[in-house]
Amino acid sequence: MKLFIDTANPAAIKDMMELGVLDGVTTNPTLVSRENRPFMEVMLEIAKLVEGRPVNIELVTEGVDNMVKEAKEYAQLADNFVMKVPMSKDGLVVVNRLAVEGIQTNVTLTFSPAQALLASKAGANYVSPFVGRLDDISHYGMELVGQIVNIFDNYAIDTEVIVASIRNPLHVLEAAMMGADIATIPPKVVEQLTEHPLTHIGIEKFKEDYKKIPKK
Secondary structure (H helix, E strand, O other): OEEEEEOOOHHHHHHHHHHOOOOEEEOOHHHHHOOOOOHHHHHHHHHHHOOOOOEEEEOOOOOHHHHHHHHHHHHHHOOOEEEEEEOOHHHHHHHHHHHHHOOOEEEEEEOOHHHHHHHHHHOOOEEEEEHHHHHHOOOOHHHHHHHHHHHHHHOOOOOEEEEEOOOOHHHHHHHHHHOOOEEEEOHHHHHHHOOOHHHHHHHHHHHHHHHOOOOO
């Protein structure tokens, strides 16, 4: 399973790159707004920072023609931009048109297996089920991931499943066990994944025991 980081903060991206586990980046307008810098300035810095790895950039215009135009403009600025297209009837049209142009897309805000299936048929490279938001309204978000993975496996669909809106390490573990292609993880959860109380206890024990070893 590939690991993306869900942030627009270059420092957080660099931290995950240093771990040697970063496969890509997802962003959205909310994340970019936290940087208090111009939108495209941030996005281009990220694209250059992780050159060769996908960087998901949100389309924010309305209407099919405007979204297609926006996507084409972004595609000219960085060859690793993936266009995030919100799931809707218009969004599917946009995805279909961009697929013909060879521009990669990620259909976001996906909350049902039927939506994911339609996105794949339209030509999406990625589809993003938002598990945390389903959990927030008392639905088991990871069940959706399992359903999508199962459908895609049934028909050898190439669209990759990005588990999004991840809130905790358990979401990452379940995504891997279900066979999702990608988990996109907030920096806080990346940090949590590196830690375990028994690891810390073991390290401290080894340090104390090392001090007991005779120097000569």
